[in-house]
Amino acid sequence: MKSSGQNNVISNTELWTLMFVFMTASSMSLPVGYTKGHDSWISAVIGTLGGLCIGWVYAMLCRAYPQKSVVQIAQTLLGAWTGKAVGLLYTCYGFQLGAYVLRNFEDLTSTVLLPRTPGVVISVIMISISAWAAYQGIEVICRCALILMLFVVLQSILFTVLLMPDMMPGNLFPVLEAGWRSVFDGAAQIATFPLGETVLFVMIIPFVNRAARVKKTVLSAIGMSGVFLIVSHFINIMVLGELASKQILPAYTSSMYISVGDFFERIEPIVFTVWVFGEFTKLTVCLFAASLALAQTVGSRNYRIYIVPLGLALLELSMFLHPNQLDVIAFQKHIWPWLSAPFQLLIPLVLLLCSLFRRRID
Amino acid sequence: MSKVYQDKAPTNDAKSSVLTSSLEENEAVFKNLFHSCSDVVFRSFQIGGQKNALLFYIDGLIDEKQLDESLLKPLMLSSSPEQLDAGQDLLTFLQNQFISVSQVKRASNISSIVLDVLKSSIVILIADQTEGLILNVPGGKTRSVEQTSSETTIRGPRDSFTESIRTNTSLIRRRIRSARLKIETLTVGELTQTDVAIAYIEDIANEAVIQEVRSRIRNIKIDGVLESGYIEQFIEERSFSPFPQYLVTERPDYVVSALLEGRVAILTDGSPFIISGPMTFWGFLQAGEDYYDRVLFANLIRFIRLVLTMVALFLPSIYVALTTFHQQMIPTKLLLSVSAAREGVPFPALVEALLMESTFEGLREAGVRLPKQVGQAVSIVGGLVVGQAAVQAGIVSAPMVIVVSLTGIASFAIPRYNFSFAFRILRFPMILLAGMFGLYGITAGFLCLLIHLSGLKSLGVPYLFPTAPVNFQGLKDSIFRAPLWTMHFRPQLDGKRSTRIPKGQEP
Numbered sequence: 083m084k085s086s087g088q089n090n091v092i093s094n095t096e097l098w099t100l101m102f103v104f105m106t107a108s109s110m111s112l113p114v115g116y117t118k119g120h121d122s123w124i125s126a127v128i129g130t131l132g133g134l135c136i137g138w139v140y141a142m143l144c145r146a147y148p149q150k151s152v153v154q155i156a157q158t159l160l161g162a163w164t165g166k167a168v169g170l171l172y173t174c175y176g177f178q179l180g181a182y183v184l185r186n187f188e189d190l191t192s193t194v195l196l197p198r199t200p201g202v203v204i205s206v207i208m209i210s211i212s213a214w215a216a217y218q219g220i221e222v223i224c225r226c227a228l229i230l231m232l233f234v235v236l237q238s239i240l241f242t243v244l245l246m247p248d249m250m251p252g253n254l255f256p257v258l259e260a261g262w263r264s265v266f267d268g269a270a271q272i273a274t275f276p277l278g279e280t281v282l283f284v285m286i287i288p289f290v291n292r293a294a295r296v297k298k299t300v301l302s303a304i305g306m307s308g309v310f311l312i313v314s315h316f317i318n319i320m321v322l323g324e325l326a327s328k329q330i331l332p333a334y335t336s337s338m339y340i341s342v343g344d345f346f347e348r349i350e351p352i353v354f355t356v357w358v359f360g361e362f363t364k365l366t367v368c369l370f371a372a373s374l375a376l377a378q379t380v381g382s383r384n385y386r387i388y389i390v391p392l393g394l395a396l397l398e399l400s401m402f403l404h405p406n407q408l409d410v411i412a413f414q415k416h417i418w419p420w421l422s423a424p425f426q427l428l429i430p431l432v433l434l435l436c437s438l439f440r441r442r443i444d
Numbered sequence: 445m446s447k448v449y450q451d452k453a454p455t456n457d458a459k460s461s462v463l464t465s466s467l468e469e470n471e472a473v474f475k476n477l478f479h480s481c482s483d484v485v486f487r488s489f490q491i492g493g494q495k496n497a498l499l500f501y502i503d504g505l506i507d508e509k510q511l512d513e514s515l516l517k518p519l520m521l522s523s524s525p526e527q528l529d530a531g532q533d534l535l536t537f538l539q540n541q542f543i544s545v546s547q548v549k550r551a552s553n554i555s556s557i558v559l560d561v562l563k564s565s566i567v568i569l570i571a572d573q574t575e576g577l578i579l580n581v582p583g584g585k586t587r588s589v590e591q592t593s594s595e596t597t598i599r600g601p602r603d604s605f606t607e608s609i610r611t612n613t614s615l616i617r618r619r620i621r622s623a624r625l626k627i628e629t630l631t632v633g634e635l636t637q638t639d640v641a642i643a644y645i646e647d648i649a650n651e652a653v654i655q656e657v658r659s660r661i662r663n664i665k666i667d668g669v670l671e672s673g674y675i676e677q678f679i680e681e682r683s684f685s686p687f688p689q690y691l692v693t694e695r696p697d698y699v700v701s702a703l704l705e706g707r708v709a710i711l712t713d714g715s716p717f718i719i720s721g722p723m724t725f726w727g728f729l730q731a732g733e734d735y736y737d738r739v740l741f742a743n744l745i746r747f748i749r750l751v752l753t754m755v756a757l758f759l760p761s762i763y764v765a766l767t768t769f770h771q772q773m774i775p776t777k778l779l780l781s782v783s784a785a786r787e788g789v790p791f792p793a794l795v796e797a798l799l800m801e802s803t804f805e806g807l808r809e810a811g812v813r814l815p816k817q818v819g820q821a822v823s824i825v826g827g828l829v830v831g832q833a834a835v836q837a838g839i840v841s842a843p844m845v846i847v848v849s850l851t852g853i854a855s856f857a858i859p860r861y862n863f864s865f866a867f868r869i870l871r872f873p874m875i876l877l878a879g880m881f882g883l884y885g886i887t888a889g890f891l892c893l894l895i896h897l898s899g900l901k902s903l904g905v906p907y908l909f910p911t912a913p914v915n916f917q918g919l920k921d922s923i924f925r926a927p928l929w930t931m932h933f934r935p936q937l938d939g940k941r942s943t944r945i946p947k948g949q950e951p
Contacts, residue, residue, distance in 0.1 A: 095914055195884055211891050218899045225898035225912035226891075347773045351883045358887045394869070413951065 091291045094299045096224035102225045104367055105307035106275045107360020109233045120254055123315040124265050129272025130308025137304040138277045140430040141297040146437050148293030152284035159436045169379030173372050175425045184400040187361045189407040196352055205397055213393040216370040217386055220289050223251050223366055230359040242319040248339045249320035274419040277304050280427040284393055285371040288401030299343040369393055462552045467571040471498050492522040496571040505564035507583025514544040529726045547580035595695050599736045604694045604732055609639050609713035615696040630661050636668035639713040646707045650938040653903050657708050672712040676719050683902055686866040689717040689902040697732055703933050722903035724833030726922040728863035739927045749857055756854035756867045760797045761878035761886050763847045788838040794879030796840050800848040905937045
């Protein structure tokens with residue numbers, strides 16, 4: 083029987099939640115934007131503004147064409163073949179991003195939690211769960227995100243409160259010790275790594291029931307995640323000082339400082355758990371968006387048949403992308419922002435300009 | 445396919461046939477139908493000493509006192525022969541003047557007459573008449589309304605449903621004195637011909653849901669229905685989900701509250717358990733007292749219940765994960781005492797946990813169906829031998845016994861019995877996952893559970909409603925409960941909003 087709501091339609095709240103979990107949960111435990119010195123919070127502020135710009139571009143594009151994904155918009159604007167090329171590009175983007183998410187996940191899990199378990203086992207479990215969620219459809223993904231958001235928010239609040247004794251505001255100084263260059267380096271990472279990646283949601287926004295308010299939803303979700311990021315940068319710098327920029331997992335390290343009455347301590351596995359939730363959401367969205375983009379590119383109605391092949395290929399790719407974790411991190415610091423710029427800014431911007439131009443002609 | 449369930453010869457032949465005007469022929473037909481049925485009573489008599497008549501019923505299903513007093517006596521002793529000759533109007537005349545029974549109807553179809561006899565009616569056939577009179581005079585022994593044994597309460601009504609569907613509908617009707625409460629009856633079961641009633645409140649329950657329930661029940665093809673569980677298993681959405689999709693209760697106040705919230709109740713004759721849907725995850729964690737008690741306490745017990753539910757699901761697996769993988773999370777002194785206790789134990793924590801949990805489930809299952817006198821023995825064996833002796837013998841560690849007993853207590857705190865099954869089942873895969881992958885395994889298990897619950901629906905309503913999809917009005921009555929006077933709307937299960945408690949009533 084049909085559900086009480088329409089099938090395959092999500093509300094703006096659900097989109098907001100999904101985007102929020104997508105951005106915050108995973109990025110809070112990775113060394114995002116921690117460049118030299120004590121200034122990564124400035125990077126976070128600038129990066130958030132950059133992320134808002136990226137969000138504004140694709141939200142404008144989606145608002146102009148409600149019920150249409152980026153692939154369909156490109157097909158309408160630039161013709162079938164160019165549209166197919168764009169679709170293929172976004173499939174690759176979602177696919178590659180998913181592979182990186184999975185790779186990060188596997189690396190971190192093997193490092194901190196299960197050093198003796200083969201990495202492939204960890205990845206297989208994760209990708210199977212994500213594939214199952216993606217198979218169930220966008221409604222189920224959003225509902226999972228709604229529940230998971232509770233944990234993300236609770237964990238952030240709990241850790242902020244419990245870390246207060248270890249925070250030293252003096253750690254924030256001196257400001258701009260390493261100069262603006264490293265600050266902008268970090269800002270570019272923050273804008274493109276957790277915030278700009280939401281460009282994948284151009285595949286999901288068409289499911290939203292109130293398309294007119296999408297811009298507000300997208301921007302507020304990015305803004306809110308940006309605030310969370312800024313706060314987490316502040317906390318980590320105040321707790322760890324200059325060490326924060328040298329850690330592979332700053333948030334994880336600073337959570338080790340938590341100690342309440344010699345009883346409640348070493349609770350970093352809780353950070354890890356919440357981080358798994360975030361990675362799960364991110365991986366699921368990547369897989370879902372990639373499958374959907376591929377289905378729309380080849381003109382197939384059922385995206386579900388592409389989930390398993392894409393998921394298997396994604397697993398394979400994640401294993402041979404990089405020889406080790408440091409390589410992954412270096413890649414994400416120096417190359418990933420440039421690699422993702424065309425997807426996050428260039429293509430949406432070109433499409434937006436085309437649509438404006440076309441509207442002018444009409 | 446339904447042929448398999450049907451009776452052979454006589455009933456089938458009689459299916460379409462009707463009564464003839466010859467009383468002897470009719471009598472032969474029915475006697476042939478009910479041959480070798482020692483509980484069917486045939487009684488020939490004369491109305492007013494003139495007209496031959498035949499009366500038959502099933503012994504024990506009808507009220508014999510009423511039969512004697514209000515049927516046989518007036519009919520046999522009637523002395524108005526001139527009116528008895530009035531031909532076709534005889535039946536009407538008898539109905540109007542002699543038969544002092546409220547539920548009377550006429551029938552000529554033999555199969556429907558047989559059905560009525562089987563459903564506690566008396567049939568009177570009269571010579572030269574092609575119709576028979578069917579009098580509904582139910583009687584016989586049924587259990588009276590008693591205090592519920594499976595769902596006890598401190599504050600709240602004490603009565604519970606019985607096996608008789610009429611008693612049950614009356615218990616509901618007595619609480620909802622409105623013509624908008626509708627009770628539709630269907631018949632299920634080729635042989636048992638069980639009455640199944642669908643109760644709902646018009647304009648509050650979703651019409652599509654009622655329609656769906658109706659058609660699902662109509663589509664059931666089965667020889668017999670012994671309990672409402674039969675119906676539940678035919679109309680639920682996912683048979684292989686560990687989570688139940690219908691409320692099962694024997695308390696009228698629960699059913700009434702479900703009806704008032706726009707749900708549909710399904711009553712089955714012969715079963716004191718009434719099923720009701722659509723249900724949600726949070727609905728299963730609620731008890732009547734949540735609404736009867738004052739709001740602060742109600743919220744406290746609701747919170748405790750949620751915590752205990754999570755304990756019932758995760759505690760053994762977390763213990764296994766912590767002792768096997770993440771010892772750093774255990775405070776040092778506790779870790780020392782735990783490892784000291786585990787020193788002599790030959791098994792890994794995973795095996796220990798599975799062993800103890802299986803024993804506990806075994807004890808519980810053994811105790812359920814035992815006579816009360818033997819039950820004591822099981823608790824002694826369980827408590828002393830399994831707990832104390834197993835620890836002393838060094839087979840399991842004392843912390844494990846504590847964990848298992850805590851889990852057991854926690855699972856008893858889940859208010860709906862059928863809902864606690866889910867956690868009893870899921871505990872085992874969780875322990876396995878924890879033993880293999882530690883906290884990561886538990887997280888993966890939790891995510892699987894979450895995906896399953898997010899996709900699950902009960903009669904079209906998402907199982908995690910109102911938390912996911914989120915409904916801010918509904919959140920007032922989910923994990924926590926707001927004061928009654930702030931819950932202005934009914935749960936918007938179908939997206940419609942209807943006022944329940946008007947605004948502005950703060951005391």
